Amino acid sequence: MYKRDFWAMIALFFASMLVLSGVAHAENGWPxxxxxxxxxxxxxxxxxxxxxxxxxxxxxxxxxxxxxxxxxxxxxxxxxxxxxxxxxxxxxxxxxxxxxxxxxxxxxxxxxxxxxxxxxxxxxxxxxxxxxxxxxxxxxxxxxxxxxxxxxxxxxxxxxxxxxxxxxxxxxxxxxxxxxxxxLKSKLTLPPQPVSAMVWNGDGRAVNLWTAESAQGKLLQQLGFTLATPPVNIQQGHSMGQRKDIIQLSGENLAAGLNGNSYMLFAAEDKTAHAVMNNPFLKQTPAVEKKQVYALGLDTFRLDYYSASNLLTRLEQLFVKS
Missing domain, CATH: 3.40.50.1980 (Nitrogenase molybdenum iron protein domain)
Structure with a gap:
């Protein structure tokens, strides 16, 4: 009888351990x-x-x-x-x-x-x-x-x-x-600061300016870039009043909103940089006058691990002296 009680206690002990193990697993994993x-x-x-x-x-x-x-x-x-x-x-x-x-x-x-x-x-x-x-x-x-x-x-x-x-x-x-x-950060020679980081759409009638809260803005700041701050009245132009990552610029707000000393063009290749430098509304801006306009590749419209890694490579090509 005592023997049966002993083995019953052992069984109960191991059952308790399994239950506790299951609880710990659930807490650390799923659900x-x-x-x-x-x-x-x-x-x-x-x-x-x-x-x-x-x-x-x-x-x-x-x-x-x-x-x-x-x-x-x-x-x-x-x-x-x-x-x-x-x-x-x-x-x-x-x-x-x-x-x-x-x-x-x-x-x-x-x-x-x-x-x-x-x-x-x-x-x-x-x-x-x-x-x-x-x-x-x-x-x-x-x-x-x-x-x-x-x-x-x-x-x-x-x-x-x-x-x-x-x-x-x-x-x-x-x-x-x-x-x-x-x-990369330790090797970069940055262009004149601050910079306007943007997506240039078509003929430039509409531009999305990346804010400090965007993934693009965060990455540039981590590398030591400073983002230009548009005038307060233009900053109210966030897309649909909801998005925090972009400010939409167009028309008379274009030159005033793009007030950086250098332009960083996301989702762009070299021909886009040429289009920006030939835009009549921007010809008096410091970035265009001094030809400080840089295309960062077509795949940077949205940043993820893949495009962000490609962006680092592009920045190295542009701003690391050989």
Missing amino acids: RTVQGAKNSITLQQAPTRIVSTSVTLTGSLLAIDAPVIASGATAPNSRLADAQGFFRQWGDVAKQRGVKRLYIGEPSAEAIAAEAPDLIVVSATGNDSAIKLVDQLSAIAPVLVVNYDDKSWQQLVGVLGEATGHEAQAAARVKAFDDHENA
């Missing part, structure tokens, strides 16, 4: 609650079928090896995108991993549902936002709403890493980039 831009979501286990409704966020998911099965896209074969409508800096990676294009532009709840996702990622702002469909998409799978207009790409992969269980991959990408960035 987990992730805070999004609009609300928090609880995920029972690491997602294995992620749909990204935002072509901007897809690159950051791919960078941390998250299991993205499908993504929204932008206009194919454009200056920014490949034949799939995926951004050029990670289009080959998406192809290698078999990422499916769901739609171009306008999001489709039906197309998303057909992929049977266990996590749907939505951007809170921007032209690739599916924010209006969140309630509908929440009936399909947990929906993580992410702001990218107030974060560096490093902060962004941190959020996505937590949501996908790929924290280690996110940390590794950030460390590799930060090491590269720190090594």
Whole structure:
């Protein structure tokens, strides 16, 4: 009898250890609650079928090896995108991993549902936002709403890493980039400061000026650049009154808003720099007069690990003396 009681106690002890181990595992792994831009979501286990409704966020998911099965896209074969409508800096990676294009532009709840996702990622702002469909998409799978207009790409992969269980991959990408960035910073000979960092659209009738809260602005500042501050009345021109990363300039505000001593042109190649220097509205600005206008590559419209790494290479070519 005592023998049976002894073995019963041993069994109870090991059962208790298993329960405690399970609790610890749950606390450190899954389920987990992730805070999004609009609300928090609880995920029972690491997602294995992620749909990204935002072509901007897809690159950051791919960078941390998250299991993205499908993504929204932008206009194919454009200056920014490949034949799939995926951004050029990670289009080959998406192809290698078999990422499916769901739609171009306008999001489709039906197309998303057909992929049977266990996590749907939505951007809170921007032209690739599916924010209006969140309630509908929440009936399909947990929906993580992410702001990218107030974060560096490093902060962004941190959020996505937590949501996908790929924290280690996110940390590794950030460390590799930060090491590269720190090594470059010590070698840079900066152009005349401050700088106006922008996306020049077409003939210059509309320009998006990157703010200090944008991923582009954050990266430049980390490297020692100083962003020019437009006049207060122009600073009220944030896109749609919602986005924090850009100020839209046009018409009479163009020259006044682009008051930096150097121009940094994102999503641009050399021919764009020539167009800016030949623009009649800007010919009296210091940057154009002194030909301090620099194109930073077509793939810098949205910054993720891939495009930010390419940007460092471009800055090295421009501002490191051989």
